[in-house]
Amino acid sequence: ELKVEQNPLFLSMQEGKNYTIYCNYSTTSDRLYWYRQDPGKSLESLFVLLSNGAVKQEGRLMASLDTKARLSTLHITAAVHDLSATYFCAVDGPLRGGADGLTFGKGTHLIIQP
Amino acid sequence: ETGVTQTPRHLVMGMTNKKSLKCEQHLGHNAMYWYKQSAKKPLELMFVYNFKEQTENNSVPSRFSPECPNSSHLFLHLHTLQPEDSALYLCASSQPSRDRAWRAQETQYFGPGTRLLVL
Numbered sequence: 001e002l003k004v005e006q007n008p009l010f011l012s013m014q015e016g017k018n019y020t021i022y023c024n025y026s027t028t029s030d031r032l033y034w035y036r037q038d039p040g041k042s043l044e045s046l047f048v049l050l051s052n053g054a055v056k057q058e059g060r061l062m063a064s065l066d067t068k069a070r071l072s073t074l075h076i077t078a079a080v081h082d083l084s085a086t087y088f089c090a091v092d093g094p095l096r097g098g099a100d101g102l103t104f105g106k107g108t109h110l111i112i113q114p
Numbered sequence: 115e116t117g118v119t120q121t122p123r124h125l126v127m128g129m130t131n132k133k134s135l136k137c138e139q140h141l142g143h144n145a146m147y148w149y150k151q152s153a154k155k156p157l158e159l160m161f162v163y164n165f166k167e168q169t170e171n172n173s174v175p176s177r178f179s180p181e182c183p184n185s186s187h188l189f190l191h192l193h194t195l196q197p198e199d200s201a202l203y204l205c206a207s208s209q210p211s212r213d214r215a216w217r218a219q220e221t222q223y224f225g226p227g228t229r230l231l232v233l
Contacts, residue, residue: 004156033221042204043224088157100210101147101159101170102222 002027004091006105014113016078021108023072023089032072033102034063035088043088046074079112086110116140118225120205126231127195135190135228137205145208146188147222148180152201163188164210195232202227 003026013019023032031050035043047056049065049072056063060083062075072089086107092100118139127133139146148160162170163182177199179191188205206222 031220035224042226043206045221045223048221090157101162101172102149102157103159104157106156 002029002091002103004089004103004105006089006108008108009106010109010111012111012113013076013079015080018078019076021074021076021087021089021110023074023105025070025072025089025091025103027070028067029070029091031092032065033090034072034074035090037086037088037107046087076110081112081114084110084112118205118207118223120203120225120228122228123226124229124231126233127192128233129195129197131195132191132193134192135203135205135230137188137190137225139186139188139205139207139223139225141207141209141223143207143209143223144185145210146182146185147206147208148188148190149204149206149224150201151204151227152198157204160190192230195230197232200230200232202229 005024007022031048033048034046036046037043047063049063052067054065060077065072074087076083086109088104088107090102090104092102121136125133145164147162150158150160159172160174161168161180166182166185177194181189181191204227205225208220208222210220
């Protein structure tokens with residue numbers, strides 16, 4: 001059974017600081033996703049990581065993937081209040097040539113204070 | 115309308131009621147999904163449809179009945195639900211590919227969700 005663990009689950013930080021969210025998964029997966037969810041809203045896709053060593057950056061967010069360690073990180077640089085949200089990582093199963101449901105972590109609730 | 119839409123956005127129902135949730139995607143995708151998000155558990159996959167065929171049922175109780183009449187529409191029919199079924203129900207869609215080179219395009223796009231309360 002595929003399991004996804006995120007930590008921390010709650011994070012309160014000050015603007016301007018850097019921090020990292022970690023995502024571990026239990027079995028081989030072809031893809032790893034990071035999503036953002038604002039309160040009362042749906043999930044917004046941030047990154048999809050496909051291969052070992054993949055790194056993607058968008059603004060103050062950078063995601064990386066180590067498939068050997070089954071670990072992904074989401075790094076926040078010089079945090080700003082607008083980044084306050086819940087961040088989810090998710091993985092899917094081996095390539096089956098079709099649609100794969102995602103297994104999600106519990107999410108990291110991030111609060112960035114002025 | 116663009117993206118993935120869901121109706122209704124909010125629903126309150128009694129345990130003896132029958133209701134349906136609707137999802138429509140305007141992205142030209144061929145795969146659609148139902149997920150459940152409750153306060154006490156991580157986001158859980160419920161059903162997967164690929165080219166209108168159900169390819170995954172994640173041990174969902176029979177009081178939830180999905181229907182996919184075409185690649186753009188997905189329904190979730192609800193009957194005799196329990197209070198613990200109260201949750202946010204999210205629909206998603208993606209464009210699956212057998213070609214590994216295109217797998218980055220298979221991101222799942224989520225709708226706004228239906229917040230369900232069962233009394």
